[in-house]
Amino acid sequence: AVPAGCPAHTSSAAVPPAPELFTWEFATDPYPAYAWLREHSPVHRTTLPSGVEAWLVTRYADARQALADSRLSKNPAHHAEPAHAKGKTGIPGERKAELMTHLLNIDPPDHTRLRRLVSKAFTPRRIAQFAPRVQELTDRLIDGFVEKGEADLIHEFAFPLPIYAICDLLGVPREDQDDFRDWAGMMIRHGGGPRGGVARSVKKMRAYLLELIHRKREDLGDDLISGLIRASDHGEHLTENEAAAMAFILLFAGFETTVNLIGNGVHTLLNHPAERERLQRALAAGDSELLATGVEELLRYDGPVELATWRFATEPLTIGGQRVAEGDPVLVVLAAADRDPERFAGPDTLDLSRSDNQHLGYGHGIHYCLGAPLARLEGQAALATLLTRLPDLRLAGESGDLRWRGGLIMRGLRTLPVEFTPG
Ligand code: HEM
DSSP states (O other), rough: OOOOHHHHHHHHHSOOOOOOSHHHHHEEEEEHHHHHHHHHEEEEEEEEEOOOEEEOOOOOOOOHHHTTTEEEEEEEGGOOTTTTTTSSOOOSSOOOGGGSSSSGGTTTTTHHEEEEEHHHHHHHHHHHHHHHHHHHHHHHHTTTTTTTTTHHHHHIIIIIHHHHHHHHTTTTTTTHHHHHHHHHHHHHHHOOOSSHHHHHHHHHHHHHHHHHHHHHSOOOSSSSSHHHHHHHEEEEOHHHHHHHHHHHHHHHHHHHHHHHHHHHHHHHHTOOHHHHHHHHHHHTTTTTTEEEEEEEEHHHHHHSBSOOOOEESOEEEEEETTTEEETTTEEEOOOTTTTTTTSSSSSSSSOOTTTSSOTTTTGGGGOOOOOOOHHHHHHOOOOHHHHHOOOOOOEEEEGGGGBBBSSSOOBBSOOOOEEEOOO
16 A cells, blocks of 8 residues: 555656657647646656757746756757767767857857847848748749649748748859758758768758858858858958858758748648638738738747757756756757747637737747748748638648658658649
8 A cells, every 4th residue: 555645656646647758649749748748847857869868848937038048058068968879969069060150059259249240141121122032932833833733832832942042042043052952851851960961961061152152252242141251240250161150050940940830830720721711811801910920820839940959057057946957958848838828828729810929939038030030921921822822722631641750859741742723
């Protein structure tokens, strides 16, 4: 018999068993597991598939605080056990590589200097001027499959759109953009780890970017790479390596995220016919308000970035009442925080006109997504154009049969087969 009041007994009787993380079921629908964690183990120690031990932060209030906590470093040098998995931790930047000293792997004061420099080139004005080009790309991609009456929206639409957009913005000549498409495809297929084909793709991309920066330096243009070369802060410029790492992170951070914003967004809308019809009616009436709030809600409801990128404790600290040791990795689970009932009313309901929607889909604090205005532009153009040009768009097959990528940081579909009346 178990003694009355035994804490182990009372808690195990009251609490349903802990869910298994990182399985197929979890990759398909992680939200029930996140609800359990928020409720029963909000700052949860787990062993990741790579073997690395890390804390998962799942409540909104803790997540927001952790994202802005300067005691949590982005620099993988602060990881207590970098040798633990002999360099196979899957933590980008843990193995020395020039392109990896970018914004998401550094802290102030370096981060402050680099972010200030890139912000001078990557301005909201530049993005706004880019809107007609994004619309043209969106229409051209839809033209490519509209006659067929069917398409895989990931491969034929969500995947090429952001890569061509960011290449155009950076100033990669059109004739070289298919190489970028192939390199990026290699990275997304293999989950971004620096292995085999991925390592080769990163190497090729780096060599290409350094060469391009060289050429632009001789002949400055109106593009973002020229802007990066021109940008100066108190007379200081980016070095060539810093400019290449910056171009790389813009490509890398702006690519798979946007693929998944479009993929997850269309998938969610097709599974919520009433909300989708509401949006189609608003678009037909020329009202773009619901499109703007709707894309934010799609980010909150099933966003592209499931976990924020790595952070490491630089000193012992407490998160949500849990002691975290110096050197421990901390992963902020944006997807869990954005469904927290303490912060969002009816968090599991999709409401395209949700107000008071301060989701964490773009992060928070000094690493807040630099590309958010571009992501919004692409996401809004993609969804509005698809729903307007293919009004009877529907899934070809069952939603439950779709396969999710199951990576650690990102959440996204491998394929999204759809049908529609050919146009
Ligand atoms: C940072 C999300 C699109 C460039 C971030 C972070 C998140 C995020 C969550 C913070 C990560 C952290 O703190 O660990 C998204 C989502 C996108 C998107 C959901 C699409 C829907 C883009 C695009 C670009 C971009 C299109 C650029 C072309 C960046 C950069 C950073 C960043 C450079 C690092 C900023 C810094 O460390 O100061 N993004 N992103 N993102 N994002 Fe995005």
